[in-house]
Each structure stands twice: as C-alpha cells, then as structure tokens.
Amino acid sequence: MLATGAPKFRRRKAARPGEIVEAALAVFAEKGFAAARLEEIAVRAGVSKGALYLYFETKEDLFRAVVEQAIAPNLEGVRAMMAAHPGPIADLLRLVPERIALLLETLPLGGVVKMVIGEAGNFPELARVWHDRLVAHALGALCDAVAAAQARGEVKPGDPRTFAVQLIAPLLVGVIWRETFVPVGAEPFDLPALARQHVETMLTGMLSDGARR
Amino acid sequence: MLATGAPKFRRRKAARPGEIVEAALAVFAEKGFAAARLEEIAVRAGVSKGALYLYFETKEDLFRAVVEQAIAPNLEGVRAMMAAHPGPIADLLRLVPERIALLLETLPLGGVVKMVIGEAGNFPELARVWHDRLVAHALGALCDAVAAAQARGEVKPGDPRTFAVQLIAPLLVGVIWRETFVPVGAEPFDLPALARQHVETMLTGMLSDGARR
DNA sequence: GATTAATAACTGACCAGTCAGTTATCAGGA
C-alpha cells in the first residue's frame, strides 16, 4: 500500500449539510428539480452520491432544506422591512424593488422560481413548501402595507391583494423572461429600469388624489 | 381464426396527426415536457406509441406541431385585433384582457406556459419556438399600439416595451398562480377582476394629462 | 481497535426511440 500523505477524504460531519445545500441550490436552479442529478450535486459539494443520504432522506427532503436554509432567511429581511415601514407607502414602494434586485443578484432566485413553476404539477410538495414558507409571507406583508396605506387615505379603494400582485408582477415576469427567453436570443429587460418605470406608473395610478405629490 | 366484426384498429392517415396533436397538448400541459410520456399521448389519441413516429420524428417535433397547429392560430386573432385598432388606446386596453381571458378558458394555455418556463433550460428549442412563434408577435403588437398612442400624445413618455410588459404581467402571474399554488391550497385570484383593476390603475398612470378622461 | 463518515459498485424502475411482424384496406380479376 502506498503511504502517501493526502487522505482520500475528510470526515466533516458538521460542514457537509451546508455545503450540500449550497451545491443543491445551484444545480436545482440550473437544471430544475427532476433534471437535477444527485450525482452532480454530490460532486459539486465534494462528496459521493451515497454521502447525500447520510444527511437527507430523499431528493424532495433536500429541496426543502434548500428553501428553509438558503432562501427563506434572505427573504425574511424584505418582509421585515415592509412590516416595519411606517409610511408613506410611496417611499416604501420605491425601496422594495431595489432590495429585491439586490437579492436577485445574490441568489439564483430566478432559476428556482422557474423550477417551482415548471414542476409544481409533478411535485406538488415543492409548490407547497415554496408557497407556505416564502410567497405567502412576502405577498401578505405587501398586502398589509397597501391596506394600511388605504386606511391612512393614501391609496385609492381596491382589493389590496390585487394591488400587491400588480406591483410585483412585472418584476417577476422580467426575471422569468431573463431565465426563459434571453438564452435563446430575446432582448433582455433592464430590470431596475423596468422596476422604476412601473413603480412610478403604479403610484400615479394607485395614490388617492389627496396623497399624490 | 375468429371472424368477429370489430377490427383491432382502423387506418385513418388523415385524421391521426390532428388527434395526436390534441392529445399531446393535453398531456404536455398536465405533465410538462420531460414528464409527458409518449405512451400516454398515444393512448389518449387512440393509437400505439409506434404510430406517433409515423407522423412525428421526435418528441420535440411533436411539441413544435402543438404550438404551430393548436396554439398559434388562436393567438393570431388577438394580435390582429391589436394591430388593427385605430385608437384611443384606452378602449383597446379594456378589450384585450377580456379576449385573453376567453382564450385561457378555451385552451390549457396556463399549463403550457408553465411547461415552457420550467423546461426552457433543459430544452431551449421549446423556448425558441414559443418565443418566436407567439410571444414576440404578441408583445410586439402591444408595444406598437403603445408607441402609436404615444405618437398621438395619448400616453406619457416611457419605454413602450416596458409599458407592454407592465400591462400583461399581472394577468400572466395570475395564471401562473392558478397553475402553481392553487392546487396546493392557495387562494385563487379572480382573473377578470384582477385584469379590470389593473387596466384602470395603469390607464390612470400611463395616460398623459391631456388624454385622461 | 472501536466507531462511524464516506465511498463506489450495484439494483430496479422508467422511458424515448426502433423494428419485425400484423392486419385493414382496396385494386383488379374471376
């Protein structure tokens, strides 16, 4: 036997789960859930496929860990910002897209969004986790902010949940566009510019006449 | 040999392609591209799997046929309506969502949209076909209508392509929401109501002060 | 040298695409 110094692997029980989750986030975002190969996640995390099963029971379980550990904490910051903002809502709405644009650069959120949408039918559990842990909270916070602004007389009457969707939809579509059509040659959107134009249009449309400035 | 009446199959060369395309549309919308099994498409079309290959070379080729024969002709109607509309744009924008809502009831468009988004990464050809044959035309027509309205002084300055996305994004997100989160228990959106509130908000935000009524 | 993290070869299920063979259909001849 050769007695070379470098060992073939290290035992690093504490560090593995985090490294695996990080690798899984990248591969899920790139390939989607069904097409993501556990072998590839393992290689990127620097372990063998079998090692994944020491820390996660199934592929779906691994996805759940990705959402809870790699994504939810980041979005929580945005939610807290919205919940804490006292008003006027115009200031808040000019801040939120900026904050979201930053997140989109940090995390491969676009890829994961694409994945959740595309595979919700075949893996309802993915959609449930994504909705319950992230989307419901974020949309709820924005909805509350709009309703509070309506109570203060800043925003015109109208369904606040609908206003919330109206506000974030173009940014979401911009991200989906970037992930879906830009790789096959479509003209990309300048997301910050899109967000800015949309917020101004929406503010003009939403704010009650008294509150407009 | 038994000489029973019912034959095991019929030779119906002319009718097969249409029936196969229809079955494929349904299965692709339900399962997505990768998860759609050709065996299931064949059974729903009333043929064997081998018969598919008499009419279509590959799975992707079959998808292309679905887009061109089952979807494109329907969307062409909307595009023509937008291209032909003389103005004012407010009237057009109040008509379009209604027309699109009708399409969404007729065809399983939501399912196909979901599929294209989710599988664009693994099958760029799907995204290319969908973009080139449908999305580019529809968005272009809306964009042209906005630009024309700007030239007439009806709409404020701003990137017309961005206005186009702002206009359709909430409806698109509403459809995606229905396909993705409603099946796992989320509250659905009333799409026509969403469209109505959004058009009114956008008109207030987009129309130049002179053109508002 | 006992413990257990980690490996790597393996299994079983699934599915796009193929192909050798089967059978409906229809001319043309009796």
Place this chain on the structure above:
DNA sequence: TCCTGATAACTGACTGGTCAGTTATTAATC
C-alpha cells in the same frame, strides 16, 4: 359478388441509456 395479392398503416415487444436510492466495504478519527 367473391376472391386475391399488394400496399402501407399500425402494433407491441424490445433496446440502450439514465438515474434515485441501497448496501457492502473501506478508511479517517479519537
């Protein structure tokens, strides 16, 4: 009207490859 090839639409079993999850074994660490 009934046969009788000839044609090609159609079938279904098969192939080759992929991949989630399992397990027998190895080796790092205390």
